[in-house]
Amino acid sequence: MKFRYKVVIINIILLSLGIGTVGFFMIRRNFQLALDAQIKTSIEExxxxxxxxxYRLLDTINSSPSNLVYQMKNLSADVVGKMGGNNKGVYVFYDGAEVVHSAADDNKLSCPEELWSTAVIGQKQYMITKEAGRYYLFSCSTSLVQDKKMNIINARDITETYQLVENERRYFVLLxxxxxxxxxxxxxxITYLLTKPLETLNRASKKFGEGDYESRVHLRSHDEVGTLAQTYNQMADAVCEHMDELQGMVTRQEQFVADFTHEVKTPMTTIIGYADMLRSKEMKRENQVLAASYIFHEGKRLEAMSMKLFDFIYTKHRKIEFQPISVVNFMQEVTESVTPILAQKNQTLVCTTVEARIEGDSNLLKSAFINIIxxxxxxxxxxxxxxxxxxxxDDxxxxxxQDFGVGISEEHLQRIFDEFYMVDKSRSRKEGGAGLGLSLAASIVExxxxxxxxxxxxxEGTTMWVVFHEKNLTEQ
Structure with a gap:
C-alpha cells in the first residue's frame, strides 16, 4: 500500500472517531437536557x-369522615377532569392495592406496580416505560391519609423526546x-501534493540504482522534503566522485600492470636473447663480453626497478612515525648519498641550507629527495x-x-608522477631508470x-620542491 493511502486512511479514521465521539456526547447531552425538562414538568404536575x-380531602375528612374511599373517587375524578396538559393517565391508589381512580382506561395504559408499591412517604419517584412503541414517564408522590398510604401517579407521553434524539442521530450520521x-x-x-516530491525522489533513486548515475532531484520546496532532496543530490554527487576515483584507480592499476609487464618484458627479452647467443653460438671473446655486459646491465635495471617497486608499495602501506629532523643534517646526509652517482657525470651539487627543524620519517624523506636529485x-x-x-x-x-637540464613540457607535467611514466624512455632506460623514482618521491611526500x-x-630546467607547513615543523 502506498504511503499516501496509509495517510488518508489514518486521517479519515481519526477524523471519524473524533467527530463521532463529539457528536455522541452532544446528542447524549441534548437528550438528557430534554429528558430532565420532561421529568421536571411531570414532577411539577x-x-x-x-x-x-x-387539600380537598382535608375538607372532606373534617366535614364527613365516613365513606372516605367513595368520596376520594369523586374528588379525584373532579380534580383530574380539571387538569390539562400532556397527561396520558392519572392514578390514585389508597391503602396498597386498591385503585381509587384511573384516567387511563380508554388507552389501556398500565401503571407499573413497582413504582407505587415501593414508594416512600414524602419522596418523589419516577419511572420511564415503553408500551406499543411509545415512551411514557410516570411520576409518583405518596401521602398518609388516616394512617394509610395514598399514591398519586401521573403519566406523560415523552415519545417526541426520543424521536427528537433519533432524528438528531440520523441527521448526524448523514452529516x-x-x-x-x-x-x-x-x-x-493534499497528501498527493505532499508525497509527490517523495515519489520524484523515489524514481530518481531507482534510476540511480539501475545505473543512471546522472539522475538528480530538482525540488523547489524549502521544507524537510527539499532538504532530503538536497541531501540525496549531495550523496549522489559524492558516490559519483568516489566511483570516478575508483574507476581512475582501476585504470591506473591496469596501466600499472601493463607498464610493469612492458618494463619487465623489455630487459628480459634482451637477457634471454644474449643468453641464447652465448649458449648456442661460438662467439669471439669481445662479443661474449659485450653480450654479458648487456645481460648484466639489464639485470641491474631489473634489480633497481624491483627495489623501487618494493619501496613504492612499502611506502603506501607503512604508518609514518614522525620524528624531529634537523634540516642541515638531513640535507648533508642526502648530499653524501648522491655524490657518488653525480660523480659519474662529473656533476656538481650546490647545497644551500637553513637552520630549521621539520617532523617526519628521515629515511623515507631521504629516499624521496635522492630520487628527485x-x-x-x-x-x-x-x-x-x-x-x-x-x-x-611564510608557510x-x-x-x-633545481636542475638546468632539458626540462619537461606541459603535456608531460600532468603525468610526471604516474608509475612507470617516462618523458624520454630511451634516455631513462640508458640511465637505468624505470619510471618509479618520482612516483615514489611523490608518494612519500604525500x-x-x-x-x-x-x-x-x-x-631551461626543472625545479621540484616541498613546503613543510607548520604542522610538520618543530621548535629549534
Whole structure:
C-alpha cells in the first residue's frame, strides 16, 4: 500500500472517531437536557395534583369522615377532569392495592406496580416505560391519609423526546458521512501534493540504482522534503566522485600492470636473447663480453626497478612515525648519498641550507629527495650544476631541487608522477631508470601530509620542491 493511502486512511479514521465521539456526547447531552425538562414538568404536575387532592380531602375528612374511599373517587375524578396538559393517565391508589381512580382506561395504559408499591412517604419517584412503541414517564408522590398510604401517579407521553434524539442521530450520521467524504477527497489531494516530491525522489533513486548515475532531484520546496532532496543530490554527487576515483584507480592499476609487464618484458627479452647467443653460438671473446655486459646491465635495471617497486608499495602501506629532523643534517646526509652517482657525470651539487627543524620519517624523506636529485641528474648534461636548497617561507620550510637540464613540457607535467611514466624512455632506460623514482618521491611526500610541487621550462630546467607547513615543523 502506498504511503499516501496509509495517510488518508489514518486521517479519515481519526477524523471519524473524533467527530463521532463529539457528536455522541452532544446528542447524549441534548437528550438528557430534554429528558430532565420532561421529568421536571411531570414532577411539577404531580405536585399540583398532590396538593389539590390533599387539600380537598382535608375538607372532606373534617366535614364527613365516613365513606372516605367513595368520596376520594369523586374528588379525584373532579380534580383530574380539571387538569390539562400532556397527561396520558392519572392514578390514585389508597391503602396498597386498591385503585381509587384511573384516567387511563380508554388507552389501556398500565401503571407499573413497582413504582407505587415501593414508594416512600414524602419522596418523589419516577419511572420511564415503553408500551406499543411509545415512551411514557410516570411520576409518583405518596401521602398518609388516616394512617394509610395514598399514591398519586401521573403519566406523560415523552415519545417526541426520543424521536427528537433519533432524528438528531440520523441527521448526524448523514452529516458525518458527508463530512468524511469531503475530508477524504481533501486529504487525498493534499497528501498527493505532499508525497509527490517523495515519489520524484523515489524514481530518481531507482534510476540511480539501475545505473543512471546522472539522475538528480530538482525540488523547489524549502521544507524537510527539499532538504532530503538536497541531501540525496549531495550523496549522489559524492558516490559519483568516489566511483570516478575508483574507476581512475582501476585504470591506473591496469596501466600499472601493463607498464610493469612492458618494463619487465623489455630487459628480459634482451637477457634471454644474449643468453641464447652465448649458449648456442661460438662467439669471439669481445662479443661474449659485450653480450654479458648487456645481460648484466639489464639485470641491474631489473634489480633497481624491483627495489623501487618494493619501496613504492612499502611506502603506501607503512604508518609514518614522525620524528624531529634537523634540516642541515638531513640535507648533508642526502648530499653524501648522491655524490657518488653525480660523480659519474662529473656533476656538481650546490647545497644551500637553513637552520630549521621539520617532523617526519628521515629515511623515507631521504629516499624521496635522492630520487628527485637522481631524476635531475638524468635530465642534466655532463658536468652541469644541480642545486639542492632550503629556505624559510611564510608557510614554513621549503626544500627543493633545481636542475638546468632539458626540462619537461606541459603535456608531460600532468603525468610526471604516474608509475612507470617516462618523458624520454630511451634516455631513462640508458640511465637505468624505470619510471618509479618520482612516483615514489611523490608518494612519500604525500604520506607526510604535503605535496610535491614542480615547475619546468623546456630547454631551461626543472625545479621540484616541498613546503613543510607548520604542522610538520618543530621548535629549534
Amino acid at each position: 404531580n405536585n399540583l395534583l398532590q396538593s389539590t387532592i390533599e 458525518l458521512g458527508i463530512v468524511v467524504l469531503c475530508c477524504t477527497v481533501a486529504v487525498f489531494v 637522481d631524476n635531475a641528474r638524468k635530465a642534466s648534461e655532463q658536468g652541469s650544476e644541480i642545486r639542492f636548497f632550503a629556505k624559510q617561507t 614554513g620550510v621549503q626544500i627543493g631541487v 604520506s607526510h601530509g604535503e605535496k610535491l610541487e614542480i615547475e619546468s621550462t623546456v630547454g
